[in-house]
Amino acid sequence: METRFYFRTFHLIAIMVLITAFFGGCTKKSDLRKAAEKQGILIGTAVDTRALEDEKYYKTLVQNFNVVTAENVMKWETIHPRRDVYDFTEGDKLLAFAKKHGMKMRGHTLVWHNQNPNWLLSQPWKADELYKVLEEHIKTVVTHYKGEIYAWDVVNEALDVDGYRETLWYLYLGPDYIEKAFRWAHEADPDALLYYNDYSNGEINDKSNYMYNMLKDLQADGVPVHGVGLQMHLSLEFGFDFESLYMNVNRLHELGLHVDYTEIDVRIKTPASDSDYREQAMRYKKMMEIMLAFDNSYAYTVWGVSDAHSWVPGAFRGTGDALLFDKEIEPKQAYHMLVETLEKGAVELNYSKNYEDKFRSRKAIPPFRAHAVASAPKIDGNPNDKAWEKGVTYPFNYNQLNLYDQRIPDNNDLWGEWTVVYKGNTIYGIIRRHDEKTRTDHKLDYENDNIEVFFHLGDVFAQLRSRVGHDWESHAYDGERKIAWNKEGTVCEYSVTLPIDDLTGMISGWNISLSDNDGKENRDHQLYPINGQNDGWQGKNLGTMQYVGDSPRVPEDPRVVMPFVAAPASAEPSLDGTFSDDEWIDAVKYQFAYNQLNPKKQSIGLNNRAISGSWGIVRKENYLYGFVLRNDAETVTSNADPALNDNVTIYLEIEDGNAVVMRTVVGKDWEESGLNGEHQAKWSDDGSVLEFRIELPSNVASRKMIGFNIALSDNDGGDKLDYKLYPITGDDKSQEAKGLAELELQL
Numbered sequence: 001m002e003t004r005f006y007f008r009t010f011h012l013i014a015i016m017v018l019i020t021a022f023f024g025g026c027t028k029k030s031d032l033r034k035a036a037e038k039q040g041i042l043i044g045t046a047v048d049t050r051a052l053e054d055e056k057y058y059k060t061l062v063q064n065f066n067v068v069t070a071e072n073v074m075k076w077e078t079i080h081p082r083r084d085v086y087d088f089t090e091g092d093k094l095l096a097f098a099k100k101h102g103m104k105m106r107g108h109t110l111v112w113h114n115q116n117p118n119w120l121l122s123q124p125w126k127a128d129e130l131y132k133v134l135e136e137h138i139k140t141v142v143t144h145y146k147g148e149i150y151a152w153d154v155v156n157e158a159l160d161v162d163g164y165r166e167t168l169w170y171l172y173l174g175p176d177y178i179e180k181a182f183r184w185a186h187e188a189d190p191d192a193l194l195y196y197n198d199y200s201n202g203e204i205n206d207k208s209n210y211m212y213n214m215l216k217d218l219q220a221d222g223v224p225v226h227g228v229g230l231q232m233h234l235s236l237e238f239g240f241d242f243e244s245l246y247m248n249v250n251r252l253h254e255l256g257l258h259v260d261y262t263e264i265d266v267r268i269k270t271p272a273s274d275s276d277y278r279e280q281a282m283r284y285k286k287m288m289e290i291m292l293a294f295d296n297s298y299a300y301t302v303w304g305v306s307d308a309h310s311w312v313p314g315a316f317r318g319t320g321d322a323l324l325f326d327k328e329i330e331p332k333q334a335y336h337m338l339v340e341t342l343e344k345g346a347v348e349l350n351y352s353k354n355y356e357d358k359f360r361s362r363k364a365i366p367p368f369r370a371h372a373v374a375s376a377p378k379i380d381g382n383p384n385d386k387a388w389e390k391g392v393t394y395p396f397n398y399n400q401l402n403l404y405d406q407r408i409p410d411n412n413d414l415w416g417e418w419t420v421v422y423k424g425n426t427i428y429g430i431i432r433r434h435d436e437k438t439r440t441d442h443k444l445d446y447e448n449d450n451i452e453v454f455f456h457l458g459d460v461f462a463q464l465r466s467r468v469g470h471d472w473e474s475h476a477y478d479g480e481r482k483i484a485w486n487k488e489g490t491v492c493e494y495s496v497t498l499p500i501d502d503l504t505g506m507i508s509g510w511n512i513s514l515s516d517n518d519g520k521e522n523r524d525h526q527l528y529p530i531n532g533q534n535d536g537w538q539g540k541n542l543g544t545m546q547y548v549g550d551s552p553r554v555p556e557d558p559r560v561v562m563p564f565v566a567a568p569a570s571a572e573p574s575l576d577g578t579f580s581d582d583e584w585i586d587a588v589k590y591q592f593a594y595n596q597l598n599p600k601k602q603s604i605g606l607n608n609r610a611i612s613g614s615w616g617i618v619r620k621e622n623y624l625y626g627f628v629l630r631n632d633a634e635t636v637t638s639n640a641d642p643a644l645n646d647n648v649t650i651y652l653e654i655e656d657g658n659a660v661v662m663r664t665v666v667g668k669d670w671e672e673s674g675l676n677g678e679h680q681a682k683w684s685d686d687g688s689v690l691e692f693r694i695e696l697p698s699n700v701a702s703r704k705m706i707g708f709n710i711a712l713s714d715n716d717g718g719d720k721l722d723y724k725l726y727p728i729t730g731d732d733k734s735q736e737a738k739g740l741a742e743l744e745l746q747l
Contacts, residue, residue, distance in 0.1 A: 030063040032335065035342035036300070037066060039292060042104060044301035046071040046263070049090050051309045052097065056329045061305050067104040069262070069301055070094055074107055075115040080137055083119050088144055095148055106299070107149040109156040109197065110138050111181045113167035125172050134169070134177065135184050142188035151193035151299075153229055153262065154185050159198055159214070161207050161461065161539060179223050186224040197229035197262055203244040206461065206539045216255060227258030232287060233303070234266045235319065236279055239403050239533030239562075242286045246293070246351035253296050260299040261287055265322035266334070267312045269522065272321050275404070275585065281334040284324070285341045292346040305329070318521035363707055364558035366730045366739045367544035368394060368510060368529070370422040377421070377428050379493045381484035388430060391419035394729060395603035396514045396527035397593035400534035405589040407614050414525050416514040417603040422547050426480075426497045429453075431514065433468075434606050438489050439517045440467045447523055449516055453496060454536045456509030460499045461539040466492070505551025509542035509559055531590065531727070532562045563705060563742035564590060564727065569618035573625045575691045577684035584627055587616030592712045592725035596732040604723065611714035611723045619745055622701040628690040628712065630666075635687050636715040637665050644721060646714055648690055651734040653707025654700055659737035664690065701745065708743035709734040
């Protein structure tokens with residue numbers, strides 16, 4: 001008996017030791033959790049309850065995070081599987097886990113258009129009946145967790161870019177369901193914080209503006225909405241404007257709202273490079289810096305613990321590596337940078353001033369031009385040159401899928417140009433396309449070879465898409481449009497009627513793109529005529545189209561587009577005329593593409609071997625360092641007038657309205673320009689590479705933006721230049737400080 005007692009006691013002690021060792025290790029807080037709690041921040045993550053069976057996942061979750069969000073188990077299809085049945089099993093399991101380890105829990109989500117049960121979706125509803133269903137669901141779920149869940153994402157993703165999303169709730173109930181949902185949740189638990197949650201609402205854009213006004217109206221009506229969740233599902237395929245995020249958070253705080261990051265991940269095209277991981281870490285850091293700058297932000301929630309348990313690869317094929325821990329649940333560079341940021345605490349940010357300066361003194365580059373035609377071109381895929389003779393032809397020259405190297409492919413795999421005219425209220429265009437391989441069978445329309453047209457006129461924004469060889473896809477914009485491809489898929493003609501009686505003299509937002517998929521999960525390229533970050537689908541960073549002609553109406557202002565970037569250099573490049581990718585890794589690489597000497601045909605064409613080139617610039621303290629890669633079949637440097645030789649010219653607006661012109665003829669140093677300070681140009685022996693340095697005056701180096709342009713000139717032996725290629729469209733008036741682009745001097 002005693003033997004059995006001691007044996008049993010020994011086993012109990014052994015089991016307790018093992019449990020203590022396991023959970024004791026789990027509850028030891030990491031530097032991340034300790035640093036977050038020191039700053040008063042909730043550092044959170046979305047939890048898949050099935051993954052709690054994984055010991056390493058379990059430990060990592062408890063050690064690093066102090067708040068959990070139910071990734072899926074509190075959504076309708078799980079928690080309310082039948083009309084008269086609620087299943088709180090998995091939600092209760094997660095709540096018990098959180099309480100055991102001193103963690104808060106966030107409820108997600110009470111109203112959403114996805115992951116709803118069939119019984120809710122499979123029948124038509126009368127408004128009164130559906131309201132009863134919604135009220136019962138919200139009050140039942142919130143009451144069950146009353147006093148246990150500190151915050152709820154009450155309404156999730158109710159908006160599109162320019163208004164309410166046409167969901168089950170909106171179609172049957174109109175927008176009033178949002179107000180009622182918040183009131184019912186507040187009645188069920190008056191102490192819980194109630195949030196509106198959405199994506200693509202971090203930057204100031206059409207969607208976040210609409211959201212801001214919606215929340216302001218809800219507040220004015222006394223609706224108990226306490227905060228807004230910015231989802232922050234970012235991608236390195238797209239740039240992100242952190243100054244805009246700061247200003248957006250600031251204006252939401254001024255409404256008295258809490259602002260949380262509720263679903264953070266930063267996805268990367270896989271396999272990822274070291275520079276990808278570095279940029280990913282910087283984005284996590286900048287989000288946290290902005291959160292620390294405000295007293296009314298509480299939660300920084302990553303949407304998953306590790307890349308081994310991430311929704312990203314399934315939702316965005318060909319991407320992944322989006323979280324703080326890798327597939328082995330080991331911390332990544334982003335984790336360490338986040339810890340460092342939290343330990344440092346709030347730092348001074350200049351985002352507000354930079355943002356105001358950016359939009360107070362920004363330059364609009366010259367618009368694209370559509371000339372009026374007397375007779376509308378026939379849209380049949382077989383261009384009649386006479387019908388299009390008034391059209392201006394522009395190149396596609398920026399691959400916005402690669403933020404760091406936006407050049408078009410150098411193997412002639414993909415190339416294109418576009419021509420535009422208008423008549424009345426309709427714009428007409430031709431796209432000429434060269435692509436070695438055409439793909440149109442991808443299940444996601446935008447991942448196929450396609451063309452897209454974006455326009456913004458007045459209150460109307462539209463993104464129209466056509467796969468090669470196909471008609472326009474359906475779109476909410478109901479204006480008349482036509483498109484016709486030739487059978488080879490190398491030419492299409494199209495027309496789009498814009499929402500105005502007559503375009504003459506007007507200006508609209510405009511962009512156009514050419515996409516290429518060579519058989520992979522994701523597109524290889526998406527070429528645009530302007531620099532950018534592939535966010536035209538949000539109505540952002542569009543260029544400008546001017547409809548040439550006289551009109552008494554006042555047009556919109558020309559648009560400011562993305563500046564070129566002088567990124568900070570991690571090391572000073574050596575100027576020896578020998579180009580190395582490693583040495584110029586920090587430089588964003590751009591194309592020379594627009595021949596400004598020819599106002600009607602600024603595209604140099606696919607088979608032009610006379611001249612082409614690319615360039616990039618970095619910044620080191622008060623110096624600009626840059627390179628030019630030049631392809632020229634014939635080099636001419638013997639003209640008495642240096643401007644008529646093959647050369648590179650840079651234009652810098654040192655004072656408003658006054659451009660300093662710096663020229664280096666191939667093989668020679670900079671000419672005298674009147675710019676004080678050190679400057680040096682070094683060419684390779686064959687004239688194919690230029691590396692240079694320019695010292696900026698201190699008052700210029702301290703600016704955020706400066707007026708800028710760069711040109712590559714070519715003379716093939718005549719008494720005038722044949723080509724003068726710039727990175728933007730224009731009229732070759734940069735020497736007069738007209739038609740300049742911008743250079744952002746990053747710190």
